[in-house]
Amino acid sequence: MSRDTALVSAEWAEQNLETPGLVFVEVDEDTTAYDGGHIPGAIKLDWKKDLQDPVRRDFVNQEQFEALLSERGISNDDTVILYGGNNNWFAAYAYWYFKLYGHEQVRLIDGGRKKWELDARVYTKDVPVREKTSYTAKAPNLEIRAFRDEVVQAIGVKNLVDVRSPDEFAGRLLAPAHLPQEQSQRGGHIPTAISVPWSKAANEDGTFKSDEELAKIYGEAGLDGSKDTIAYCRIGERSSHTWFVLKEILGHENVKNYDGSWTEYGSLIGVPIALGDEPGKA
Amino acid sequence: MTSPATNVANVAAGCAAPDQSAPLPSSVDLAKETVITGIVRNAEGEVVGGAYVRLLDGSGEFTAEVVSSPEGVFRFFAAPGSWTVRALSRHGNGELAVDAARGVNEIALNVATA
Numbered sequence: 001m002s003r004d005t006a007l008v009s010a011e012w013a014e015q016n017l018e019t020p021g022l023v024f025v026e027v028d029e030d031t032t033a034y035d036g037g038h039i040p041g042a043i044k045l046d047w048k049k050d051l052q053d054p055v056r057r058d059f060v061n062q063e064q065f066e067a068l069l070s071e072r073g074i075s076n077d078d079t080v081i082l083y084g085g086n087n088n089w090f091a092a093y094a095y096w097y098f099k100l101y102g103h104e105q106v107r108l109i110d111g112g113r114k115k116w117e118l119d120a121r122v123y124t125k126d127v128p129v130r131e132k133t134s135y136t137a138k139a140p141n142l143e144i145r146a147f148r149d150e151v152v153q154a155i156g157v158k159n160l161v162d163v164r165s166p167d168e169f170a171g172r173l174l175a176p177a178h179l180p181q182e183q184s185q186r187g188g189h190i191p192t193a194i195s196v197p198w199s200k201a202a203n204e205d206g207t208f209k210s211d212e213e214l215a216k217i218y219g220e221a222g223l224d225g226s227k228d229t230i231a232y233c234r235i236g237e238r239s240s241h242t243w244f245v246l247k248e249i250l251g252h253e254n255v256k257n258y259d260g261s262w263t264e265y266g267s268l269i270g271v272p273i274a275l276g277d278e279p280g281k282a
Numbered sequence: 283m284t285s286p287a288t289n290v291a292n293v294a295a296g297c298a299a300p301d302q303s304a305p306l307p308s309s310v311d312l313a314k315e316t317v318i319t320g321i322v323r324n325a326e327g328e329v330v331g332g333a334y335v336r337l338l339d340g341s342g343e344f345t346a347e348v349v350s351s352p353e354g355v356f357r358f359f360a361a362p363g364s365w366t367v368r369a370l371s372r373h374g375n376g377e378l379a380v381d382a383a384r385g386v387n388e389i390a391l392n393v394a395t396a
Contacts, residue, residue: 030299087347114334114370118334118372165339165343165344165346166339166343167345173361176345177345177346177359177361178300178348178359179300179359199343206334
């Protein structure tokens with residue numbers, strides 16, 4: 001994978017709004033942004049309502065994903081162009097998700113909604129109507145999804161990349177600073193994890209930094225290119241952003257997103273938790 | 283009866299920022315939280331909605347970002363200490379240093395084209 005097969009620019013997107021075979025999809029946790037105005041022709045996916053199972057604590061399964069995409073009018077041979085707010089966190093999560101279920105052609109709009117807004121490009125409130133399809137998803141590709149036992153086994157063995165803010169890594173904050181801090185998890189990080197906040201990979205306007213800058217950031221942080229990598233954050237969307245950088249832009253081979261992330265790990269009984277700014281010992 | 287608490291639980295389930303202009307949920311304990319809040323305005327003094335407001339820590343490291351409400355309001359839950367609040371918008375950018383203490387810290391943030 002590379003930047004060319006994973007990303008499109010906002011400018012390219014604007015020039016290709018009418019191109020057949022492309023489906024623009026805005027993904028967010030809070031879809032009021034979409035309702036207030038979105039890229040012309042884009043449909044929406046609600047991270048919480050559409051992509052999470054309402055009962056089982058997990059995301060939707062293969063059949064549910066097929067039903068969702070069929071209902072929204074996305075076909076297997078469409079190229080899905082994703083974007084969203086929060087510097088594309090939820091769009092990157094959806095990208096990972098589309099890849100997990102084997103969708104071939106997926107792209108992110110570099111910079112997402114933020115770049116679109118700062119460029120003062122046009123929005124519409126018109127909601128497109130798409131014909132239903134019969135979408136077929138593949139079995140989940142678990143080569144890109146990490147589960148908790150595997151994460152515990154990876155301590156001191158694989159690259160663990162904690163992409164939360166430095167204060168969350170150290171245990172001084174329990175959530176990003178735009179959220180209230182009262183949480184039930186214990187603070188800290190997975191021992192031996194390196195701290196590379198997701199934001200290091202992004203420019204101020206939300207676009208990704210250059211390949212050279214990205215390689216330097218993770219290299220200097222101590223990411224060992226010869227090892228497999230697991231990225232995590234609090235709930236798995238910021239780490240999707242970093243998974244996207246490592247796997248889809250820089251082309252690292254074995255990179256998994258641990259979507260259980262700190263919400264799960266920080267609640268487990270019997271696992272080690274490191275405090276402070278250093279990775280800590282295995 | 284339990285709606286305020288349920289509301290916060292829903293917010294905490296994800297990472298998207300809550301409604302920036304909604305009143306502080308009653309479950310937010312201002313004896314514990316350090317809230318940095320304010321309004322983004324342009325050079326004419328008009329409120330700026332849709333601005334990307336980012337919180338940078340004492341070393342200039344990105345910590346969080348929210349989008350200002352249609353009334354220009356933004357809000358962070360930080361910790362006591364030195365922070366920089368920076369806004370990017372289609373009307374220009376601006377930033378302000380803030381020494382926050384526990385409780386509510388109100389600031390006025392102005393953006394202008396360079």
